[in-house]
Amino acid sequence: MPVKKPTQPLLNETKPACPLRGTWVSFQLVDESGDGKPYAGLAYKLVDSTEQIHEGVLDAEGFAKVENHYEGPVALTIDSAYKGDDKNYKLLMTRANYPLRITELQVRAEKTRFVREDGLRVNNNPAKAKADQFFHVEVRDLVEKFAHLPPFSKSAHPPNYNLLKVMGDLGFGPEKPELRGVVLLPDKHTALEVRPLRAFRPMLSKDNNFSALNLYQLSLLASLSYSNFGQEPVENPIDKVSFPLDPSVGYMFGNSLASFIETWKVNKDQTTAYYPLYEDVPYSKRFEILPFDPTLYKQNKPDSGVKQEHPAKWHFFDDGKIKGGSDTQAFITHHDEIILIAVRGTLEGADFIRDTDAEQVPFVEGVGKAHQGFYNAFKAMSEFIKVYLDQFYAGQKIIVCGHSLGGAIATLLAEALRRDPNEYDVLLYTYGSPRAGDADFVNGAAELAHHRMVNNNDPIPSVPAPWMNTRKRIWVPGVIISFVTAPLGALIFAVGLSRTGGAPYEHHGNLHHFMPVHFKGREQSAVLWDPGCDSIEEAACTKALKKFGDLPDRDAFVRQLFQMGDHFMVPSYIPYAWATLRRWQQTQESGTTVVTKTEYDQVYYQLQEMQDRLKTKEAELNNAFQYDRQASQREASLLRAEIGRLNTARQRLHALSFLKLTPEDIYGSASQSPEHKINVDRWMAKKENTVEVQLAMIPQASGSELRTA
Numbered sequence: 001m002p003v004k005k006p007t008q009p010l011l012n013e014t015k016p017a018c019p020l021r022g023t024w025v026s027f028q029l030v031d032e033s034g035d036g037k038p039y040a041g042l043a044y045k046l047v048d049s050t051e052q053i054h055e056g057v058l059d060a061e062g063f064a065k066v067e068n069h070y071e072g073p074v075a076l077t078i079d080s081a082y083k084g085d086d087k088n089y090k091l092l093m094t095r096a097n098y099p100l101r102i103t104e105l106q107v108r109a110e111k112t113r114f115v116r117e118d119g120l121r122v123n124n125n126p127a128k129a130k131a132d133q134f135f136h137v138e139v140r141d142l143v144e145k146f147a148h149l150p151p152f153s154k155s156a157h158p159p160n161y162n163l164l165k166v167m168g169d170l171g172f173g174p175e176k177p178e179l180r181g182v183v184l185l186p187d188k189h190t191a192l193e194v195r196p197l198r199a200f201r202p203m204l205s206k207d208n209n210f211s212a213l214n215l216y217q218l219s220l221l222a223s224l225s226y227s228n229f230g231q232e233p234v235e236n237p238i239d240k241v242s243f244p245l246d247p248s249v250g251y252m253f254g255n256s257l258a259s260f261i262e263t264w265k266v267n268k269d270q271t272t273a274y275y276p277l278y279e280d281v282p283y284s285k286r287f288e289i290l291p292f293d294p295t296l297y298k299q300n301k302p303d304s305g306v307k308q309e310h311p312a313k314w315h316f317f318d319d320g321k322i323k324g325g326s327d328t329q330a331f332i333t334h335h336d337e338i339i340l341i342a343v344r345g346t347l348e349g350a351d352f353i354r355d356t357d358a359e360q361v362p363f364v365e366g367v368g369k370a371h372q373g374f375y376n377a378f379k380a381m382s383e384f385i386k387v388y389l390d391q392f393y394a395g396q397k398i399i400v401c402g403h404s405l406g407g408a409i410a411t412l413l414a415e416a417l418r419r420d421p422n423e424y425d426v427l428l429y430t431y432g433s434p435r436a437g438d439a440d441f442v443n444g445a446a447e448l449a450h451h452r453m454v455n456n457n458d459p460i461p462s463v464p465a466p467w468m469n470t471r472k473r474i475w476v477p478g479v480i481i482s483f484v485t486a487p488l489g490a491l492i493f494a495v496g497l498s499r500t501g502g503a504p505y506e507h508h509g510n511l512h513h514f515m516p517v518h519f520k521g522r523e524q525s526a527v528l529w530d531p532g533c534d535s536i537e538e539a540a541c542t543k544a545l546k547k548f549g550d551l552p553d554r555d556a557f558v559r560q561l562f563q564m565g566d567h568f569m570v571p572s573y574i575p576y577a578w579a580t581l582r583r584w585q586q587t588q589e590s591g592t593t594v595v596t597k598t599e600y601d602q603v604y605y606q607l608q609e610m611q612d613r614l615k616t617k618e619a620e621l622n623n624a625f626q627y628d629r630q631a632s633q634r635e636a637s638l639l640r641a642e643i644g645r646l647n648t649a650r651q652r653l654h655a656l657s658f659l660k661l662t663p664e665d666i667y668g669s670a671s672q673s674p675e676h677k678i679n680v681d682r683w684m685a686k687k688e689n690t691v692e693v694q695l696a697m698i699p700q701a702s703g704s705e706l707r708t709a
Helices: 087-094 104-111 126-130 162-168 212-224 249-256 302-307 311-315 349-355 372-392 405-418 439-444 557-567 569-590 597-623 629-656 663-672 676-684 703-708
Strands: 021-030 043-047 053-057 063-070 074-077 133-137 182-184 188-194 198-202 278-282 316-318 329-334 338-343 360-362 369-371 397-403 426-431 449-455 482-485 491-495 510-518 524-529
Touching: 043 063, 053 063, 104 188, 126 188, 133 182, 162 182, 182 188, 198 212, 212 338, 212 397, 212 426, 212 449, 212 569, 212 663, 249 311, 249 329, 278 676, 311 316, 311 329, 316 372, 329 372, 338 372, 338 405, 360 372, 369 372, 369 439, 372 405, 397 405, 405 426, 405 449, 449 569, 510 569, 524 569, 557 569, 569 663, 597 629, 663 676
Parallel strands: 021 188, 133 188, 338 397, 397 426, 426 449, 449 510
Antiparallel strands: 021 063, 043 053, 043 074, 074 182, 198 278, 316 329, 329 338, 360 369, 482 491, 510 524
């Protein structure tokens, strides 16, 4: 509709006569169902073409009408600050660093829900038929400060943003290119459907006990730590930042999840969709990416130079490009209940060198000694974590995760946080982690809740060997050093290094070991060994079920090198974690046990066959004593140990064949959420998570994923 111009003659060549009054405008704020009650009582402000302000309050149906304003369009804003008593909102509005401008409109929009489960817009809002104009609007359209709000969503009926500039060009006052609000045309009734302000956040259990939910969720988030933060511009932003790169840390938390979009990529070469289990939460309870607004936060101003703050600096640590840096990478984010930290594993050349730096150094933050390379990496990022916690810790659970080298760094970090004077409540999950400290460190960290995943024959958990305590530059004179550089760059010394004193390296945490089970064709499932799990001990198994030594039955280390594929996250750990979650879900739903009869029979008799073959070989060696007694005795001793481990494995399998699960075993504290079933059903509705067979088969890695590995 054309904008009316003054009808009176000009007083001179540059100044028009006074504009005319006499027009009216009405509008109604509604949710996606057409109901205006969620917005009843909100204070509004209309600015007309002469900059006259008309203020009022929406009625019980979210409706208002303003009459006799000056001719031309008007700009609507609803920007009054929240004044309620909700503790979470008050904390966000009053925190010392990056306080948020939360409006009453934002709070109301957070309490509404999407009509469609996928969050896409509905096209048949009942309010549309009763209006001359109909707009899809978002909270950011109607408020002054919006940097903390999600990006715009796709819409078939967006407001006319060009009219804001037109209002400044009418001649009824100075041009206002920064005018805020939604423009309404005169003598018309406008319906404004406000998009619900909801977000997705990954479900996590705060229980220290192991859960299949955390096993799967944190495998994805640990993998995400290999991605970039994805902020544009990367450095020295001027007025705004965005997160267009998928996958990236910024894209997941600052874009897709904040916009109620279920994202599934954690690796750029990933082709199989692994969706996290998401919960639908009010936007202010999402995992936060801090806002960037130089007009509101002086630390965001571009003229701050190297001291300028922006989201990447707060949430992402990467000192790989810094001269003398440790090439450590991690990200951190939080919501009102959890602070999440994920540490990247071995990736770059500096990581390869650090993995071999096995000299033990004092763990100053606690007791015992730590691997020097891992400790230096932990120290490099510790200040970054400390600064973040100083600003945003408010009693939340701290959950730390990491893969490979990242698992070792995460272990040192988690123990340091546990011992901090703030008495942080810390939970740790690691995947394929090498040993981070010596026996004294492990004993001193006994109270740290740590679940340590080892996949089949992953070799990296075997380093550094218990006997190692040697700098990479120290070579034993006269001894030939044999080493193998594995695909991830973990330089593994087979012989030639010896301990120089102190306690041996040991693993920390409760071991959870994946064992693959192969069936006909390419079908494969996974059984999760849990030697230290209370549920197994309560199954009245014998003492032999308990963990002897460091790991359950595994191949010799050199043979493990040929199983390096077991170490990677996307082709191995994530599929096994997914299969375990689905297996546990099916077990609980059907009332069956963790190991099916099919699996039990196949695995049990395979173990029996292996044990029989080893006994036959042992007998052959005993008969060969007369030819090479010393060598034969050594080999026979190894065989007897292997026979014993196989027997222990069979008994563990027997225990699992009687184990039944509860929802708490699967989801931990997340099972107590009022919307828990809705959240799980949403995940189960994904075609990738629909498994017709009784066993949760492991998805086959695509060719591109295997090439990446």
